[in-house]
Amino acid sequence: MTHRIVLTSSKGGTGKTTTALNLAVALAERGRNTLIVDLDPQGAIGLFLAKEDGDWGGLAEVMISGADPNEVLLSTSLPTLRILARGRIDPVDTCEYELQLHQGTILAETLDAIEGDGAVDFVLIDTPSGLGPATRAALAVSHFALLPLQAEPVAFRTLSQILRVLDHVRQHENPSLQLLGILPTMVQLDNDSSLNVMSSVWSGFGGVLDTVIPRSDVFSQASEIGIPLSFLGGGTRPEARRFTLLSDEIEARINNMTGIEDDHEHRRLV
Amino acid sequence: MNTAASSDVDIARALSRRLSGLEPDSEPGAAASSPYLRFAQTATDQAPQPTKPAEAADDEPLNDFTRWDEFLAWSLNKVRSSAAFAVDPQGFVIGSSGNVPEDGFEGTGAELSYVMSQADAMDPEMGSLRSVSLEFTNRRLSGFRSEVTDGEGFVIAFIDAEGFSDLTRDQIARQLEHSFSVLL
Numbered sequence: 001m002t003h004r005i006v007l008t009s010s011k012g013g014t015g016k017t018t019t020a021l022n023l024a025v026a027l028a029e030r031g032r033n034t035l036i037v038d039l040d041p042q043g044a045i046g047l048f049l050a051k052e053d054g055d056w057g058g059l060a061e062v063m064i065s066g067a068d069p070n071e072v073l074l075s076t077s078l079p080t081l082r083i084l085a086r087g088r089i090d091p092v093d094t095c096e097y098e099l100q101l102h103q104g105t106i107l108a109e110t111l112d113a114i115e116g117d118g119a120v121d122f123v124l125i126d127t128p129s130g131l132g133p134a135t136r137a138a139l140a141v142s143h144f145a146l147l148p149l150q151a152e153p154v155a156f157r158t159l160s161q162i163l164r165v166l167d168h169v170r171q172h173e174n175p176s177l178q179l180l181g182i183l184p185t186m187v188q189l190d191n192d193s194s195l196n197v198m199s200s201v202w203s204g205f206g207g208v209l210d211t212v213i214p215r216s217d218v219f220s221q222a223s224e225i226g227i228p229l230s231f232l233g234g235g236t237r238p239e240a241r242r243f244t245l246l247s248d249e250i251e252a253r254i255n256n257m258t259g260i261e262d263d264h265e266h267r268r269l270v
Numbered sequence: 271m272n273t274a275a276s277s278d279v280d281i282a283r284a285l286s287r288r289l290s291g292l293e294p295d296s297e298p299g300a301a302a303s304s305p306y307l308r309f310a311q312t313a314t315d316q317a318p319q320p321t322k323p324a325e326a327a328d329d330e331p332l333n334d335f336t337r338w339d340e341f342l343a344w345s346l347n348k349v350r351s352s353a354a355f356a357v358d359p360q361g362f363v364i365g366s367s368g369n370v371p372e373d374g375f376e377g378t379g380a381e382l383s384y385v386m387s388q389a390d391a392m393d394p395e396m397g398s399l400r401s402v403s404l405e406f407t408n409r410r411l412s413g414f415r416s417e418v419t420d421g422e423g424f425v426i427a428f429i430d431a432e433g434f435s436d437l438t439r440d441q442i443a444r445q446l447e448h449s450f451s452v453l454l
Contacts, residue, residue, distance in 0.1 A: 160282035167285055179289035204283050207290030 004123040006142040010161040012129030014150040015185035017044040020126040025228040026247035028081035032121040040128040041094040043086040050226025060087025069110045102133035139169045144180035151187040151194045181209040211246040335449040338365025351431035359422040416443040418450045
């Protein structure tokens with residue numbers, strides 16, 4: 001069964017693309033067939049991986065030229081990870097791109113064609129900041145929403161916006177959409193404002209994930225080179241392990257939400 | 271600390287709890303009292319959604335409840351509480367709904383009724399007491415008085431409600447007034 005997860009937030013710079021990419025790598029590294037879909041008109045995944053804006057074909061070729069979705073998929077050095085890039089779309093046509101995504105059925109058809117019969121375990125859809133048509137299109141075809149929350153006051157103030165949209169989409173457009181979780185990102189517990197946000201989030205909010213992603217220079221290092229965290233040389237970084245933990249927590253949470261039982265059996269220590 | 275406007279945080283907290291299944295779903299349109307304006311239909315909103323910038327209590331259609339538990343189930347859904355109960359003018363609990371403890375709300379209802387009558391006498395110049403919200407260490411208890419018979423107030427109380435607006439209170443009071451003769 002394929003699980004489609006949309007990563008979304010109304011504020012920019014909260015870590016959507018970083019989370020999408022590193023979470024996808026973590027899932028793929030544990031053997032899950034994973035697909036990243038770059039729905040951001042900026043082509044954030046490609047930019048993160050240090051590609052030129054016109055390097056990769058992708059969704060735009062499917063939408064404009066009628067390309068076969070499976071033909072435009074990008075392979076990676078991980079056999080279980082593929083990328084559906086944004087494609088070579090002219091930035092001038094961003095409005096048309098987003099509106100066609102939302103008004104048509106192209107996104108659902110494209111994902112159906114790639115997923116086939118269980119060929120993909122997880123689809124992670126990276127969205128642009130804001131609550132516009134591309135985000136709404138992703139919410140309409142997804143099973144779960146993962147909300148990266150930058151642990152700082154302005155991002156926290158926007159949380160009610162995305163939750164309201166999520167609630168609306170679930171009630172009116174996609175009843176199968178569920179809140180997978182709120183993921184605190186760029187957490188600095190030695191910073192008062194970041195700590196205040198986390199204190200508020202941890203007191204009474206629902207769906208907050210146990211895993212938090214700390215603020216760290218290692219993210220800048222990875223992005224400068226254009227690779228995921230776990231691909232950095234010099235030993236596994238603690239921050240990369242966070243995404244391993246996150247993938248574990250997310251898989252367990254999805255199993256719990258979908259009624260899939262853990263097949264672990266009792267063990268004996270002696 | 272002023273991390274975020276408290277109403278936004280309250281909305282986000284309530285939505286997160288509901289969307290993550292910690293609290294029951296409310297009916298569509300329960301957020302009608304939100305501060306937002308809506309377009310009648312936008313390109314991103316395929317489902318028809320009437321614009322309701324300022325709904326009034328008497329805009330909502332009335333239900334024909336015949337039992338207290340039906341009325342209270344509807345009420346607790348409106349205020350998103352875990353349980354609701356009704357107390358008659360003599361302090362007796364006459365109905366309850368939701369997550370009701372094994373021993374019911376008899377004691378709580380009687381004490382709440384007494385507390386409200388005491389508070390009512392606090393300062394006659396303030397007028398009659400309409401509602402209370404009591405925050406305890408473990409639970410929150412809110413209630414309001416609705417006079418459906420001459421001078422006799424019935425108390426409608428909620429456990430763990432996030433609070434209720436004047437609009438919601440008036441809608442529930444209006445519904446109670448409509449159904450009262452049948453409920454009795």
